[in-house]
Amino acid sequence: MRSQTDEELMERFRDGASDAFEDLFARHAPRVQGFLARMVRNGALAEDLLQATFLSVIRSRGRYEPGTRFTPWLMTIAANAARDALRHQRHVDAYASREDTATPASPAPDDSDPALRRHLLDALQRLPPDHREAVVLSKVEGWSFEEIGALRGISPGAARLRAHRGYEKLRELLGELALEVAR
Amino acid sequence: MKPPMDLDPLLTQAPAKDSAALERVLAAARGELALRRPVRRWRTQAVWLMAASAGLGLLAAAVMLAVGAVTSPLLLARAPLLAMLVGTSAVCAWGALSPKGRWMRRLGVGLAVVTAAALVLARATPHAPSSLPGWVCTVSHLAIDVVPLGVALLALRGAFFQPLRAVVAGLSVGATGALLGELACEKDAQHVLTHHLLAWVVITAVLVVISKSLKPRSYAP
Numbered sequence: 001m002r003s004q005t006d007e008e009l010m011e012r013f014r015d016g017a018s019d020a021f022e023d024l025f026a027r028h029a030p031r032v033q034g035f036l037a038r039m040v041r042n043g044a045l046a047e048d049l050l051q052a053t054f055l056s057v058i059r060s061r062g063r064y065e066p067g068t069r070f071t072p073w074l075m076t077i078a079a080n081a082a083r084d085a086l087r088h089q090r091h092v093d094a095y096a097s098r099e100d101t102a103t104p105a106s107p108a109p110d111d112s113d114p115a116l117r118r119h120l121l122d123a124l125q126r127l128p129p130d131h132r133e134a135v136v137l138s139k140v141e142g143w144s145f146e147e148i149g150a151l152r153g154i155s156p157g158a159a160r161l162r163a164h165r166g167y168e169k170l171r172e173l174l175g176e177l178a179l180e181v182a183r
Numbered sequence: 184m185k186p187p188m189d190l191d192p193l194l195t196q197a198p199a200k201d202s203a204a205l206e207r208v209l210a211a212a213r214g215e216l217a218l219r220r221p222v223r224r225w226r227t228q229a230v231w232l233m234a235a236s237a238g239l240g241l242l243a244a245a246v247m248l249a250v251g252a253v254t255s256p257l258l259l260a261r262a263p264l265l266a267m268l269v270g271t272s273a274v275c276a277w278g279a280l281s282p283k284g285r286w287m288r289r290l291g292v293g294l295a296v297v298t299a300a301a302l303v304l305a306r307a308t309p310h311a312p313s314s315l316p317g318w319v320c321t322v323s324h325l326a327i328d329v330v331p332l333g334v335a336l337l338a339l340r341g342a343f344f345q346p347l348r349a350v351v352a353g354l355s356v357g358a359t360g361a362l363l364g365e366l367a368c369e370k371d372a373q374h375v376l377t378h379h380l381l382a383w384v385v386i387t388a389v390l391v392v393i394s395k396s397l398k399p400r401s402y403a404p
Contacts, residue, residue, distance in 0.1 A: 060403030062224040080343040080402035
């Protein structure tokens with residue numbers, strides 16, 4: 001039997017089929033969890049935001065328009081939730097930077113080094129939320145700059161600039177880290 | 184020179200899956216589903232907002248006509264402006280609640296500006312000075328906006344806060360009072376500018392501020 005598409009499941013859910021929600025959750029929750037973990041780097045907050053995202057899907061299923069691609073719609077909700085939380089909880093960044101300074105010095109990083117990945121996630125938290133969102137959505141989630149622009153009401157060029165600046169800042173932060181480790 | 188570090192493989196590496204967190208979130212979602220709350224379609228909410236704003240204004244017009252507070256000739260003379268206000272209110276309500284209504288929101292703001300200009304420019308010098316102070320119009324304007332304001336706030340809580348969305352919802356709400364002002368007030372253009380349009384701006388600002396301060400029930404677009 002042909003498995004239903006996300007859009008078909010969402011339309012069924014909108015029309016009252018609760019089991020369709022469970023299928024959508026099973027398909028997409030880990031991906032949303034990964035996105036939020038990159039956005040806030042705080043397990044408890046990421047879980048709250050994951051919950052807020054799926055409660056929003058339930059409460060706002062009447063706002064889902066047939067024909068809308070489900071994954072971008074869902075990730076837009078998650079991005080909105082993260083943006084709202086970051087706006088209200090500036091201490092998340094402070095927490096991340098405290099955690100960063102407490103990290104013991106690790107050997108010179110290379111791409112297979114798990115410490116480098118940890119530092120990368122910490123460095124992500126030092127980016128302005130708009131830049132972080134653009135980097136994660138474009139590099140991790142594979143969104144086009146048109147899609148990111150539509151999400152935030154900016155031009156594709158502005159979205160590209162945010163992602164580019166964020167990516168360059170990440171490189172810079174990791175370069176500083178490599179120098180610190182080499183000393 | 185060393186080539187720049189390629190961060191893509193690191194960025195795309197999936198973080199460790201937290202199955203316990205997923206279970207807890209799914210349990211919370213099942214709890215929400217068990218409440219069996221009705222599905223609120225955005226079009227239905229938009230129609231409710233239209234009914235509460237433009238509909239309330241038209242109802243006020245009908246009542247005023249019935250009790251003789253306005254005459255049929257006056258109503259006919261003001262019909263184009265009333266139609267503009269109803270149209271502006273409807274476009275703004277639809278734009279405020281539509282998930283993809285960015286262009287409609289811009290159109291709503293444009294229409295509101297044109298309508299506001301028309302309200303001022305179309306106002307003739309009164310034949311006899313009014314005995315009522317100007318603030319009565321402002322207060323009446325704000326008072327009649329309370330009902331559509333409540334409807335708009337309830338509807339907007341179902342979506343992620345966006346300033347332009349809240350602005351057009353406020354413009355839709357404020358059109359109610361402006362409609363009443365067109366029917367009940369005979370004062371000059373200066374009065375319309377300083378008392379009617381001020382109230383329209385105030386109710387829009389009030390809606391934006393309250394809407395921003397309320398915790399959203401949903402982060403949906």
